[in-house]
Amino acid sequence: MKKNKYWIIAGVINIFTAILHLIGGQLDLINPLMESSIALQIKTELLGVWHMVTIMLFASSIFYFKYGFNTTKKADIVLVSFISYLYIAFSFAFIFSSVYKSILAPQWVLLLPIGILGIIGVKKSKTNA
Template sequence: MNVWILSAGGLGLLTALIHLFAGQADPVRPFLKSNLEDVPKATLLACWHLVSVTLFVSSLALLYVGWHDLQAFYLATRLVGALYLLFALVFIAVGWYFFANKVFIKLPQWTLLLPIGLLASYGAS
């Protein structure tokens, strides 16, 4: 068992659940009620659910690799870790563009994504 990777997977699963349930209430419902045209609205909703799938599948993979300590999958685990680190950087960059120094409060998603990336990367190193 690799507790670092297992922890990354557990935090990832929690993040996926928060994304699925809290995300529906906060950004998705108001967005769907907006006056945006249907094609961009449908595209953005599909992208939202692509993120949901990515969060769930990558978290389950991390849990599996961490539970069984499958060193043969450590390269893939490092790639998943890098993906989460990049996700965190995207939230920080986009948040900085819209909210300047209030980025860390207005878009706190990075606070879950960054530790997942760090835990997975460290566990696979």
């Protein structure tokens, strides 16, 4: 099995997204919300959910890299497919939210390519098997 360049590229975009989410999102979105007058319970749950997403971004990056660079063992196609379809679904959530609220939530610009590259990589992996 050769390296899967689609998964490696997805991993690069994904790790960039994770870092952007962790630092940029914390500074631009979470910190102002934490300083607002919303209830402490809401702040606490929002912060927890925010960092659940951060964990998901970093963890899925690991899998894209692990299977993208894996040249000795068969990749876990089901896992990579699942993660990739999750990213496509996440991007649709932002697209629909943007349309519904008539404002651009640009997260889908990073999430959709990760999912698509993951699926393309799955198809390439199956043809190379």
